[in-house]
Amino acid sequence: MTRAPRLERRGPTAFLFGAPAIIGLLLFLAVPFLMAFTLTFTDQRLVAPQSGHFIGWRNYERLLSVSYLVQSPRDKASGNVAAGWKPEYERVRSITRSNPEYRGYRPFTQFRIGQRRITILAQDPEFLQSLINTFAFALMVVPLQCSMALLLALLVNAGLRGQTIFRAIYFSPVVMSMVVVSIVWTFLFDRDLGSINRFISLVSFGTAPRIDWLGNPASAMPAIAIMSAWQGAGFQMLIFLAGLQGISQELYDAALIDGATSWQRFWNITIPGLRQTIIFVLVVTTIAALGLFTQIDVMTQGGPQNATSTVMFHAIQRGVREEDIAYGSTVAVVYFALITVLILAQQAIQKRSSK
Amino acid sequence: MAARRSSVIGLVSLSLLLCACGKDHRSNRIELTLWKHQAGDVEEAAGKLAVARFNASQSKWRITEQTLPQGGYTQSIVAASLAGRLPCLMTVDQPMVASFVWAGHLRPIDGLVSQAELTQVEAAAVGRYSGHLYSVGQFDAALAIFTRRSALKRIGARIPTLDHPWSLEEFDDILAKLKATGQYKYPLDLATRDPKADWWTYAFSPILQSFGGDLIDRSSMRSAEGVLNGPAALRFGQWFQSLFTRGFVDRREPDDRAFIAGRAAMVYTGSWWAPDYRTAAGDDLLILPPPDFGQGPVIGGGSWQWGISRTCSHADGAAAFISFLLKPSEVAKMADAAGMVPVTEAGAALSSDFRTGGKSRIFFELMRRFARQRPATPAFSVISNNFFFALQNIADGKNPQDALDDATDAIDQAIDDNGGYLTTTSAGR
Numbered sequence: 001m002t003r004a005p006r007l008e009r010r011g012p013t014a015f016l017f018g019a020p021a022i023i024g025l026l027l028f029l030a031v032p033f034l035m036a037f038t039l040t041f042t043d044q045r046l047v048a049p050q051s052g053h054f055i056g057w058r059n060y061e062r063l064l065s066v067s068y069l070v071q072s073p074r075d076k077a078s079g080n081v082a083a084g085w086k087p088e089y090e091r092v093r094s095i096t097r098s099n100p101e102y103r104g105y106r107p108f109t110q111f112r113i114g115q116r117r118i119t120i121l122a123q124d125p126e127f128l129q130s131l132i133n134t135f136a137f138a139l140m141v142v143p144l145q146c147s148m149a150l151l152l153a154l155l156v157n158a159g160l161r162g163q164t165i166f167r168a169i170y171f172s173p174v175v176m177s178m179v180v181v182s183i184v185w186t187f188l189f190d191r192d193l194g195s196i197n198r199f200i201s202l203v204s205f206g207t208a209p210r211i212d213w214l215g216n217p218a219s220a221m222p223a224i225a226i227m228s229a230w231q232g233a234g235f236q237m238l239i240f241l242a243g244l245q246g247i248s249q250e251l252y253d254a255a256l257i258d259g260a261t262s263w264q265r266f267w268n269i270t271i272p273g274l275r276q277t278i279i280f281v282l283v284v285t286t287i288a289a290l291g292l293f294t295q296i297d298v299m300t301q302g303g304p305q306n307a308t309s310t311v312m313f314h315a316i317q318r319g320v321r322e323e324d325i326a327y328g329s330t331v332a333v334v335y336f337a338l339i340t341v342l343i344l345a346q347q348a349i350q351k352r353s354s355k
Numbered sequence: 356m357a358a359r360r361s362s363v364i365g366l367v368s369l370s371l372l373l374c375a376c377g378k379d380h381r382s383n384r385i386e387l388t389l390w391k392h393q394a395g396d397v398e399e400a401a402g403k404l405a406v407a408r409f410n411a412s413q414s415k416w417r418i419t420e421q422t423l424p425q426g427g428y429t430q431s432i433v434a435a436s437l438a439g440r441l442p443c444l445m446t447v448d449q450p451m452v453a454s455f456v457w458a459g460h461l462r463p464i465d466g467l468v469s470q471a472e473l474t475q476v477e478a479a480a481v482g483r484y485s486g487h488l489y490s491v492g493q494f495d496a497a498l499a500i501f502t503r504r505s506a507l508k509r510i511g512a513r514i515p516t517l518d519h520p521w522s523l524e525e526f527d528d529i530l531a532k533l534k535a536t537g538q539y540k541y542p543l544d545l546a547t548r549d550p551k552a553d554w555w556t557y558a559f560s561p562i563l564q565s566f567g568g569d570l571i572d573r574s575s576m577r578s579a580e581g582v583l584n585g586p587a588a589l590r591f592g593q594w595f596q597s598l599f600t601r602g603f604v605d606r607r608e609p610d611d612r613a614f615i616a617g618r619a620a621m622v623y624t625g626s627w628w629a630p631d632y633r634t635a636a637g638d639d640l641l642i643l644p645p646p647d648f649g650q651g652p653v654i655g656g657g658s659w660q661w662g663i664s665r666t667c668s669h670a671d672g673a674a675a676f677i678s679f680l681l682k683p684s685e686v687a688k689m690a691d692a693a694g695m696v697p698v699t700e701a702g703a704a705l706s707s708d709f710r711t712g713g714k715s716r717i718f719f720e721l722m723r724r725f726a727r728q729r730p731a732t733p734a735f736s737v738i739s740n741n742f743f744f745a746l747q748n749i750a751d752g753k754n755p756q757d758a759l760d761d762a763t764d765a766i767d768q769a770i771d772d773n774g775g776y777l778t779t780t781s782a783g784r
Contacts, residue, residue, distance in 0.1 A: 043772055047433055047458045093760050106761060190609040192540065215606050301550050304751035321552070322737045
């Protein structure tokens, strides 16, 4: 690492030149964040006759409280454990809605250990589900989008004919509005009339079952990941392209003389040469993935059954559409803290491994 | 800094210049600003003409209208209110009236517009909250079932009338028979592709009411317990879910042309679709009342209405404009130009489409007989959003009782958090 130029030596001129950016950051990033942070301790609403009151940690409690409930089967006492007997349990909500100890809790997930049924409860199960969904989306989309971008970059950098046109074509989805792309892909993903299912049924001679892409909890998020990767890959392709052109041709020439195969050239020259680019692209794509909102809002509204709800979607739902801006801010602040911790941990690990 | 200051001065002088231009120099009329949400082209043009007619009809006031995108309309009102720059007149979506009143954006109009003019307006088209009248509409919309005569004839189904609508059993039977013909994969189109809570609440909470449930206990407006999750609501939830499990309705309509293209035999939607359906089905088109699910047919009432802001210094001028809009000839002109359902009997009588025997008369009758408003409470956005998610989850297979219980809890919590919305505003901001 080269040492960063020291600010104080350049004096006030440096600050003057930096002022527009610094003021912009403070005004549009730092100040709103501090305001949001203050809001999290109030019950401020978007439309209200008076400003909010201080309510302490209530928003955080509602967001993060988790509890559990252990239930035994209902008629175990009768000893009727015959073959085919299925254990029955009291409905969780009749307990949470009547027992003051569990007031405000709703089931998040359920599993069984032996005859006992254990329910994990949360005051805001949608938030936990959204958190899991968002990271699952990032895990799906980041490798997909980055490898697609690298592949496209290699393709349009290979010196084939008409590659400028292809560069433009591959980049074009990035310029399109995400809302438009989402609407078009909703048509493509349609179970009965969508092109994707029609294509699948064509190549499988009608044997493949029709996939309800956006209607099935298992396939909805992957479908959105595929679409998002398609839409965004052009941008990363451009960065990879710049990276590729920064690798010295001499290295490839020397490798050719040494008789390296094209795979060896890719693995031993291209990839190491792109190391910094790859890290940059991964970071940028991950940040974009964690902010997933538009596609969800247009295509699934978080459904089916919360399978595609994301943290940003949840924050907008609660903060803007239900006008509980204090709670929406709490979602955003907690999410911010969580991502900050993750980044710090990742950097610490990176530092240790590079030593 | 110097550059910054001069640009600020430039901006200020520019805006002063624009203001000066806006004044009418020919006469000493008083300018009133009107904010409208962006509507369809036809409605937009009809509205512009109405404003022009008002400006020409008298010499005291001059209305200048500004159109704002519908998506961010509420946010614009809130922002303008915070900045103390609300226009004198504005259009308000009826379910938002209570919220706007609670927040102090609107002033009552029952002392400004004469009682005689207000009483002739159908109940569905006025926005009331805590004993006052805050908004009044010039038009409304009506929900109906659109189908083809030939489709019903084929399965031998009875054509329902306003007095004898289909019962739940009849309706289910018809859907099953339509499905059994094999002609329709999904016989009924419910516009399930609409991603907005507005539609789901507007369209399906009347069905919930017809089953005997409701969004909230309307006598107290304090809780949804036992109403949104009671036995009647549960029956509604189970029936709604069965529409999807029995394959009567597509969970996600790919587009809004299922009825036009003949993919669906029946569509449950608003009167605004009538022109397209008339073109598509011609004389074969039937416009029918929604079924009676137990407590009589119910449709949603309350569309975009007119309100006067609390900060308006010429409320009498704004009221004059509203009175002008309620004139039977104006109501009739809007109805015929934009296909909107007139809100007064006199207006309907003057309209060529909505007079007795007119081709759209059914919508006026539906509105007058069956329209019920969404609950007038500042909690409406919470109610609407939670009802929307409960229905979506029910359609996707969630246990209806669980879904309705969750919605009820969320609504009750929001009402409790706000102390039942009892605090009313003192003076305007």
